[in-house]
Each structure stands twice: as structure tokens, then as C-alpha cells.
Amino acid sequence: MSLNDEEIYEAISEILPKLGAETSSTVLGAGSDDLEAGRNYLQVLVEEGWMLPTWPQKYGGRNSTPEEASQISKTLGLFEGADLYPYGVGLSLVGPVLMELGTDDQMNRWLLPIANGSEIWCQMFSEPDAGSDLANVGMSAEKDGEEWILNGSKVWTSRGAYSKWGMCLARTDPETTKHSGLTMFAVDMKSPGIEVRTIEQMNGDRHFSEVFVSDVAVEDRNRIGNLGDGWKIAVKTLALERSSLGGRSFGGGDQSNGLPTWLEDWKVKGYLDDPVSRQKAMKAFMLHRVNQLTVLRAASSGNSSGPAGSGAKLRSVLAFKFRAYLSKEFFGAEGMLVNDHEHIEFLTGPSMSIRGGTDEVQRNILGERVLGLPTEHRVDKEGSYRDLVRGK
Numbered sequence: 001m002s003l004n005d006e007e008i009y010e011a012i013s014e015i016l017p018k019l020g021a022e023t024s025s026t027v028l029g030a031g032s033d034d035l036e037a038g039r040n041y042l043q044v045l046v047e048e049g050w051m052l053p054t055w056p057q058k059y060g061g062r063n064s065t066p067e068e069a070s071q072i073s074k075t076l077g078l079f080e081g082a083d084l085y086p087y088g089v090g091l092s093l094v095g096p097v098l099m100e101l102g103t104d105d106q107m108n109r110w111l112l113p114i115a116n117g118s119e120i121w122c123q124m125f126s127e128p129d130a131g132s133d134l135a136n137v138g139m140s141a142e143k144d145g146e147e148w149i150l151n152g153s154k155v156w157t158s159r160g161a162y163s164k165w166g167m168c169l170a171r172t173d174p175e176t177t178k179h180s181g182l183t184m185f186a187v188d189m190k191s192p193g194i195e196v197r198t199i200e201q202m203n204g205d206r207h208f209s210e211v212f213v214s215d216v217a218v219e220d221r222n223r224i225g226n227l228g229d230g231w232k233i234a235v236k237t238l239a240l241e242r243s244s245l246g247g248r249s250f251g252g253g254d255q256s257n258g259l260p261t262w263l264e265d266w267k268v269k270g271y272l273d274d275p276v277s278r279q280k281a282m283k284a285f286m287l288h289r290v291n292q293l294t295v296l297r298a299a300s301s302g303n304s305s306g307p308a309g310s311g312a313k314l315r316s317v318l319a320f321k322f323r324a325y326l327s328k329e330f331f332g333a334e335g336m337l338v339n340d341h342e343h344i345e346f347l348t349g350p351s352m353s354i355r356g357g358t359d360e361v362q363r364n365i366l367g368e369r370v371l372g373l374p375t376e377h378r379v380d381k382e383g384s385y386r387d388l389v390r391g392k
């Protein structure tokens with residue numbers, strides 16, 4: 001039976017502290033990649049299934065309806081949280097994909113450790129020659145008895161250095177077309193033959209990496225979905241990623257008065273005293289709130305992934321960047337000398353338009369799949385992958 005709003009609030013207030021005015025916003029992927037805080041938070045929530053309410057109880061959820069889940073998510077925003085960035089791929093991408101396509105054995109092995117934070121996943125999709133053009137993935141997977149032998153390299157693999165599992169797109173059949181020769185695997189990141197080299201970003205993050213894969217053996221029972229279905233699964237995963245990126249309020253932990261902590265902070269610092277600055281601040285607030293409400297509406301109708309996720313991602317990136325750059329502007333010339341939380345957000349801004357698919361790619365998706373505009377000219381859909389002319 002679904003709980004009402006007060007019952008949800010009551011139950012959560014027994015296990016989490018209320019959000020304080022001093023609680024800082026979190027930056028997606030920036031900062032410490034503090035694994036401990038996120039794991040503790042998940043372990044507190046998993047008992048009653050608050051973190052992943054729509055998941056089945058045995059995997060760490062509480063079988064909630066989309067309406068109840070949306071209310072729970074709104075209520076959690078009123079309490080202190082933790083930066084769950086390290087756990088994002090498992091919670092938002094791998095979990096839902098496994099629930100749709102995983103075998104019973106895979107769900108039993110992987111879902112609860114995802115929900116309680118004991119096993120972290122990363123997403124091994126992008127390669128030096130496969131980013132926006134993801135179907136160009138060249139990592140090979142060749143069958144050898146009950147195993148697959150993987151060779152190649154991935155890049156921009158966030159969380160690669162501390163993940164237990166990698167959701168990895170690889171080419172199992174180079175003779176067929178580019179899109180149909182791909183298969184999805186779960187790779188144990190501690191397997192012999194995996195080398196992870198971290199890359200430092202301009203905001204100081206060291207969370208993403210190059211991953212070199214040399215003769216890595218993957219058991220066939222760790223293949224996700226059918227042979228040759230890798231592209232379909234990648235598209236599904238990316239749609240989930242966009243909606244989850246778009247679904248974050250990006251550092252806007254709302255307090256009971258409905259104002260995000262950053263707006264309160266600007267008020268306290270006197271940035272809202274001058275009418276021109278106040279007008280800019282209100283624009284930041286409106287972008288934030290429109291994104292938040294649209295995401296909540298999509299979630300309560302159970303319609304937050306698919307092409308709608310591209311709209312959510314574009315809106316949330318716009319809101320995040322506008323706020324981060326405005327915060328720097330409010331600081332004035334002195335802003336160039338500080339290295340605080342706002343500065344990290346400022347330096348994180350540009351990457352928001354790239355990760356999870358670039359702004360241009362999101363607009364292509366909306367144009368083609370929502371507005372029905374003519375599709376881009378594609379010359380590489382037919383013929384074998386092996387014969388395609390590709391960058392070297």
C-alpha cells in the first residue's frame with residue numbers, strides 16, 4: 001500500500017538529518033569522489049528501499065508506484081544527502097538495464113550490491129574513435145569456449161580507477177554492419193590485462209581514465225543481453241543517463257521555504273541587493289525550478305527516459321552553467337583568485353555540455369525523434385564494419 005506524503009516525511013526524518021542552511025551543494029563529478037559518505041548514505045536508505053523505491057524489495061527497493069517514488073525523491077531533497085556520483089552508473093544505468101534484460105543469475109549477483117553501494121560500476125563506452133559516433137566502437141570480443149577475450153581501449157571512463165565492474169560495449173562481429181556487430185559485457189575491473197590510467201580534468205577531478213584492455217577474459221554468463229544487441233542496449237543506457245543527468249537539480253538542495261541553498265547564500269552575501277544582479281539571480285532560479293518541475297512531472301508519469309531525457313539534460317546543463325558562471329560574475333575580480341566550491345563548479349561547467357552526449361547530439365535526438373525533422377545523412381549504415389572507411 002502506498003504511503004502518503006506525511007508518512008514518507010516521518011519515516012525519512014527518523015533516519016536522516018534535515019538539510020541545514022549551511023549544507024553545501026554538490027558538484028557532479030567534482031571534488032573528492034568520497035566513496036565512504038555515499039556508501040554510508042546508501043546503506044541507511046537501502047533497509048527500507050528509499051533510494052530506489054521502484055525496485056523490487058529483494059534488490060533493495062520497495063515496489064513503489066512512479067507517483068510514490070516521485071514523492072520520496074522530492075522528500076529526500078529536504079534531508080542531508082551525500083554525493084552519489086561514484087555510484088551513479090550502477091544506480092541509474094546498470095540497475096534498470098539489468099531489470100529489463102539481465103538473467104536471474106545476474107540480477108541476484110549484481111542488483112543488491114549496487115543498491116547498498118558495496119559494488120561500484122563504470123561505463124566503458126567511449127573510445128578514441130567512438131564518442132558521439134558511438135557505434136564506431138572498435139574494442140574486439142572474440143569467443144573462446146565459454147569465455148570472450150576482449151582487446152582494445154576505452155577513454156573518459158569515469159570511476160574507472162575504483163570500480164568493481166565495467167559495463168563494456170565491444171565488437172563481437174566485425175563482418176556485419178557497424179550497429180549490429182556490438183555486444184554488451186560486464187567486465188571485472190580487477191581482471192588480469194586491465195590497466196587504468198587516470199586523466200586530470202581542468203577542475204582538478206581525477207575521476208576519469210583511459211582503460212587499456214589486453215586479452216581480458218570475460219565469462220559468457222557476464223554478457224548482458226543477446227549477442228549483437230549491444231547497440232540497442234547502449235541506446236537504452238544513454239537515454240537513462242540523460243534523464244538521470246537531467247534529473248539532478250545540480251546543487252539545488254531545496255529547503256522547506258522552497259529556496260535552493262545557493263540562492264540563500266547569494267542573499268546572505270548581498271548579491272541580491274542590486275536590482276540588475278537580482279534579475280540575473282531570478283533567471284538562474286527560474287531555469288533551476290523549471291528544470292526541476294519538468295523532471296518531477298516526467299518522473300511521476302513514468303516517462304522520464306527516452307527522447308524526453310535529452311530535453312531534461314539540455315535544460316539542466318543550461319541551468320547549471322548559468323548559475324555557475326553567474327556566481328563567478330557576482331564574486332567580481334576577486335573570483336579569479338579563489339579556489340572554492342563555486343570555482344570548481346565554474347570549471348566543471350564546460351564538461352556538462354559534453355558528458356552523457358554533447359548538446360549538439362541531444363539537439364539532433366530531439367530534432368529527429370521528437371520533432372520528426374529529416375534525419376542526418378548517414379553513409380555508414382550499410383555494409384560491413386570491417387570495410388568502412390574510418391579515422392586511423
Ligand SMILES: Cc1cc2nc3c(=O)[nH]c(=O)nc-3n(C[C@H](O)[C@H](O)[C@H](O)COP(=O)(O)OP(=O)(O)OC[C@H]3O[C@@H](n4cnc5c(N)ncnc54)[C@H](O)[C@@H]3O)c2cc1C
Pocket residue numbers: 029122123124125126127128130131132133155156157158159208351354355356357358359360361364376
Ligand atoms: C566529464 C566527462 C565524463 C565522461 N564519462 C564517460 C564515461 O564514464 N564513460 C564513457 O564511455 N564516456 C564518458 N565520457 C565521454 C563522453 O560521452 C564523450 O566525450 C561525448 O560523447 C563526446 O564524444 P567525443 O569526446 O569523442 O567528441 P566528438 O564526438 O568527437 O565530438 C566533437 C564535437 O563534434 C560535435 N559533433 C559530433 N557529431 C556531431 C553530429 N552528428 N552533429 C552535430 N555535432 C556533432 C560534438 O557535439 C562536439 O562538439 C565523459 C566525458 C566527460 C566530459
